[in-house]
Amino acid sequence: MMNTDRTTRQKVEAGLPRRRRKEFTFKVLGIFATAVGILFLGMFFASLIGEGASAFRQTYLQLDIELSEEILAPDGELDLAYADFDGLVRTALRRELPDVSGRQERRELYRIVSIGASYQVRDLVAGNPDLVGTTQTLWVPASSTVDMLIKGNIDANVDEALRPISNKQIAWVETLREAGRLDTRFNTALFTNGDSREPELAGIKGAVMGSLYMLMVTMVLSFPIGVAAAIYLEEFAPRNRWSDLIEVNINNLAAVPSIVFGLLGLAVFINWAALPRSAPLVGGLVLTLLTLPVIIIASRAAIKAVPPSIREAALGLGASQTQVVFHHVLPLAMPGMLTGAIIGMSRALGESAPLLMIGMVAFIVDVPGSFTDPATALPVQIFLWADSPERAFAERTSAAIIVLLGFLLVMNLAAVILRKRLERKW
Amino acid sequence: MQSTTLILLLGLMAVTAFYLGRGRSLSLVGGHGHGLALHSLPGYYGYYVAIWVALPALGLLLLWVLIEPRIVVALVVNGLPESYQSLSVGELNLLVNNIQNLAAGDVISVDVDEVLQNAASQFTSYLEKSRQILAVLAVGVAGLAGSFAWRRIHPDLRARNRVERVVRWFLIAASSIAIFTTVGIVLSVLFEAIRFFQEVPVTDFLFGLNWSPQTAIRADQVGSSGSFGAVPLFAGTMLITAIAMVVAVPVGLMTAIYLAEYSSTRIRGIAKPLLEILAGIPTVVYGFFAALTVAPWVRRAGEAVGFEVASESALAAGLVMGIMIIPLVSSLSDDAINAVPSAMRDGALGLGSTRSETMTKVILPAALPGIVGGILLAVSRAIGETMIVVMAAGLAANLTANPFEAVTTVTVQIVTLLVGDQEFDSAKTLAAFALGLMLFVVTLFLNIIGLSVVRKYREQYD
Numbered sequence: 001m002m003n004t005d006r007t008t009r010q011k012v013e014a015g016l017p018r019r020r021r022k023e024f025t026f027k028v029l030g031i032f033a034t035a036v037g038i039l040f041l042g043m044f045f046a047s048l049i050g051e052g053a054s055a056f057r058q059t060y061l062q063l064d065i066e067l068s069e070e071i072l073a074p075d076g077e078l079d080l081a082y083a084d085f086d087g088l089v090r091t092a093l094r095r096e097l098p099d100v101s102g103r104q105e106r107r108e109l110y111r112i113v114s115i116g117a118s119y120q121v122r123d124l125v126a127g128n129p130d131l132v133g134t135t136q137t138l139w140v141p142a143s144s145t146v147d148m149l150i151k152g153n154i155d156a157n158v159d160e161a162l163r164p165i166s167n168k169q170i171a172w173v174e175t176l177r178e179a180g181r182l183d184t185r186f187n188t189a190l191f192t193n194g195d196s197r198e199p200e201l202a203g204i205k206g207a208v209m210g211s212l213y214m215l216m217v218t219m220v221l222s223f224p225i226g227v228a229a230a231i232y233l234e235e236f237a238p239r240n241r242w243s244d245l246i247e248v249n250i251n252n253l254a255a256v257p258s259i260v261f262g263l264l265g266l267a268v269f270i271n272w273a274a275l276p277r278s279a280p281l282v283g284g285l286v287l288t289l290l291t292l293p294v295i296i297i298a299s300r301a302a303i304k305a306v307p308p309s310i311r312e313a314a315l316g317l318g319a320s321q322t323q324v325v326f327h328h329v330l331p332l333a334m335p336g337m338l339t340g341a342i343i344g345m346s347r348a349l350g351e352s353a354p355l356l357m358i359g360m361v362a363f364i365v366d367v368p369g370s371f372t373d374p375a376t377a378l379p380v381q382i383f384l385w386a387d388s389p390e391r392a393f394a395e396r397t398s399a400a401i402i403v404l405l406g407f408l409l410v411m412n413l414a415a416v417i418l419r420k421r422l423e424r425k426w
Numbered sequence: 427m428q429s430t431t432l433i434l435l436l437g438l439m440a441v442t443a444f445y446l447g448r449g450r451s452l453s454l455v456g457g458h459g460h461g462l463a464l465h466s467l468p469g470y471y472g473y474y475v476a477i478w479v480a481l482p483a484l485g486l487l488l489l490w491v492l493i494e495p496r497i498v499v500a501l502v503v504n505g506l507p508e509s510y511q512s513l514s515v516g517e518l519n520l521l522v523n524n525i526q527n528l529a530a531g532d533v534i535s536v537d538v539d540e541v542l543q544n545a546a547s548q549f550t551s552y553l554e555k556s557r558q559i560l561a562v563l564a565v566g567v568a569g570l571a572g573s574f575a576w577r578r579i580h581p582d583l584r585a586r587n588r589v590e591r592v593v594r595w596f597l598i599a600a601s602s603i604a605i606f607t608t609v610g611i612v613l614s615v616l617f618e619a620i621r622f623f624q625e626v627p628v629t630d631f632l633f634g635l636n637w638s639p640q641t642a643i644r645a646d647q648v649g650s651s652g653s654f655g656a657v658p659l660f661a662g663t664m665l666i667t668a669i670a671m672v673v674a675v676p677v678g679l680m681t682a683i684y685l686a687e688y689s690s691t692r693i694r695g696i697a698k699p700l701l702e703i704l705a706g707i708p709t710v711v712y713g714f715f716a717a718l719t720v721a722p723w724v725r726r727a728g729e730a731v732g733f734e735v736a737s738e739s740a741l742a743a744g745l746v747m748g749i750m751i752i753p754l755v756s757s758l759s760d761d762a763i764n765a766v767p768s769a770m771r772d773g774a775l776g777l778g779s780t781r782s783e784t785m786t787k788v789i790l791p792a793a794l795p796g797i798v799g800g801i802l803l804a805v806s807r808a809i810g811e812t813m814i815v816v817m818a819a820g821l822a823a824n825l826t827a828n829p830f831e832a833v834t835t836v837t838v839q840i841v842t843l844l845v846g847d848q849e850f851d852s853a854k855t856l857a858a859f860a861l862g863l864m865l866f867v868v869t870l871f872l873n874i875i876g877l878s879v880v881r882k883y884r885e886q887y888d
Contacts (some may be wrong), residue, residue: 023780023781027684028784030681036681036752037681038697065451123539125648141447209858224600225600229603231597233601237601249602253604258812259810259841259862260869263844264607264611264860266614267614272614289603292607309460322594350706352709353709353816356839357844357845383713389815395785
């Protein structure tokens with residue numbers, strides 16, 4: 001049988017190599033796409049840790065500070081407010097490097113130690129007035145330029161005019177280092193101080209406390225309200241226009257840009273209700289509205305997962321609908337609701353745009369002590385530090401990000417563990 | 427008395443009322459063994475009394491706190507000498523502010539004279555008196571209502587039904603907060619926007635090509651008018667959103683396809699959580715990364731090829747925003763792909779098509795509406811994204827389509843207009859609300875369409 005036309009089989013086989021090539025390309029594209037996201041994540045963490053790890057250490061100088069009576073208590077009385085603690089630190093520094101002379105040079109010398117040193121001396125004397133008249137050996141923070149030099153972030157080979165530290169200062173630092181008077185240690189200031197204009201004194205405690213207060217307000221309000229709303233929508237709501245409207249509303253609110261919630265907070269809480277600006281209370285209220293949809297959606301899913309047989313059994317034994325819900329459905333759905341709440345809280349913790357609108361971007365040194373004290377939040381602190389031109393702040397920004405991501409990681413892990421341990425399969 | 431103490435006291439009264447109510451219901455029928463003679467379980471009688479104690483008193487408290495400042499201020503103003511009464515509204519407001527600050531012990535801007543000092547001490551004493559009256563009234567109301575409820579306890583009282591009705595109302599109120607939030611957003615943004623449009627015509631705002639909101643303080647200063655043409659902002663927003671979509675849609679879609687169709691379970695088990703981490707990173711962190719790492723990198727790469735790249739280029743912000751949106755696109759596409767019935771996939775494979783042919787010719791067309799809905803949601807997310815653009819995009823409103831230049835966006839302008847001190851009713855501040863209105867309307871539109879499309883096609887194949 002002679003047939004010049006190709007059979008179907010031949011046609012298919014002729015096309016096969018091309019189709020297999022296409023298949024291969026498609027698969028490679030898929031692998032490539034998946035890799036893009038993961039590679040970015042790796043790059044991101046590598047650069048973050050590479051940049052931020054050094055901020056957890058800080059350079060300190062060891063100085064023998066003579067707490068002389070003439071300066072601290074000239075009239076026989078200790079005067080903490082006006083005593084020249086700066087002078088004590090400077091004298092100690094001069095004693096350490098005796099060959100520094102001249103006004104100009106001395107002024108340069110003083111710049112290698114942080115202004116935090118004099119606060120440290122003041123706090124020491126205030127805590128223990130008996131020390132006046134003695135000489136104390138203290139580790140005081142070096143200035144941020146010295147810190148950057150020690151950490152290798154400033155290149156000593158660059159032309160002197162182009163770097164923030166002079167040749168003389170580098171030489172002094174070297175002398176101190178050789179004398180064992182310079183050391184890098186764990187940077188406690190990062191965790192115990194509020195914000196500061198001086199990088200070596202700036203810490204995240206104020207921001208962390210602000211975030212904590214805000215999350216407390218958010219948790220207390222959004223969890224009960226969210227759960228109550230979910231219960232109503234799942235268990236009681238009649239299928240009518242009103243509940244449809246609520247439903248559409250919740251889904252939409254979950255996708256409204258967060259900055260719009262900030263505008264709402266500014267117009268309603270600050271301008272209309274005259275609540276204080278920059279207060280964690282207002283921040284917490286705005287974040288409540290922001291996280292409510294997340295918690296409602298998660299809680300509804302948790303309620304839906306409770307099998308109807310439980311409800312029917314309780315109803316059959318004579319429980320009222322409210323009793324069914326509060327005695328049976330709610331306890332069974334609680335793990336899922338808590339998981340949703342934690343995820344909502346972690347979203348609230350990372351949120352910063354709406355907080356900018358309600359004035360939580362101010363430069364605040366004090367650690368907030370109540371819900372109405374001016375405060376900032378951890379992500380906003382990151383935003384503020386990221387804007388600072390100093391090299392030392394870039395490092396601290398990364399460190400603050402690491403801390404923030406640490407908190408988020410802990411919260412999400414808690415959610416995963418909670419789900420794993422308490423979740424029931426029906 | 428502090429209002430927190432008062433609330434605690436009321437709480438204590440409610441707890442006591444619970445035990446009293448429960449005890450009375452039991453004693454009416456003759457002790458624990460006779461509970462069946464009651465209509466409801468004894469606890470419900472307790473709750474019934476407790477609700478009567480707490481609710482009216484808390485309502486009173488709330489009402490009082492809301493109207494108290496107005497009344498106290500009115501009283502203080504009435505007590506001022508004649509010469510002050512005739513002041514204009516603005517001056518009077520300033521005066522009242524000063525009095526309040528003085529009473530709170532703060533430093534004030536004007537010299538403290540005798541009148542002011544008197545008014546401040548009067549303010550404090552009125553406030554104290556008001557708090558005392560409130561405490562007495564609230565406790566009185568709680569007590570009266572409680573004893574009323576207590577006396578109504580009767581074995582036939584349908585206590586459970588009444589308590590459950592209150593609970594039901596609480597649940598309805600909680601679920602209505604979502605609606606109030608939306609209404610609140612609309613009203614707050616709309617009112618300020620309308621005030622803005624009274625000063626700047628809508629058409630100038632929507633179609634003007636020049637954006638420079640710097641209004642001068644004095645009318646005779648240079649550039650005092652300020653111009654509010656928002657087109658450059660819309661264009662900038664769209665440019666950055668487009669760049670983000672160019673990154674996120676292909677990558678997100680291909681990721682979803684690969685993970686759904688090709689990868690082994692083990693790889694999926696690793697890749698999916700990793701992508702979820704990407705979704706959980708706060709946007710301020712992305713912004714930091716965009717500004718400090720990606721932007722210089724884009725700049726260097728552009729200069730190596732010979733382009734002039736601004737240090738705050740749209741490209742850097744758009745790229746990072748695209749990365750941020752990948753998980754959103756990929757999870758929504760994954761949903762859409764999984765919603766396609768496996769019979770269609772099996773049919774295509776059975777007819778001899780390769781997996782990529784099955785995907786591109788059968789599954790993707792079937793899942794397309796869901797994917798498009800997901801992309802709309804992603805676009806809405808990109809338009810509303812704030813921190814990345816605030817940190818990595820520029821401030822100058824350039825009308826350009828060149829991704830290497832700096833552009834500004836709607837959200838950046840809202841932030842710059844509202845952060846910092848300014849008087850609240852200047853056109854500059856109000857412009858932020860007009861921009862917010864635009865942002866809300868556009869994202870709402872995208873969300874409604876996106877959500878309904880996603881939901882509709884998910885159900886169709888179920």
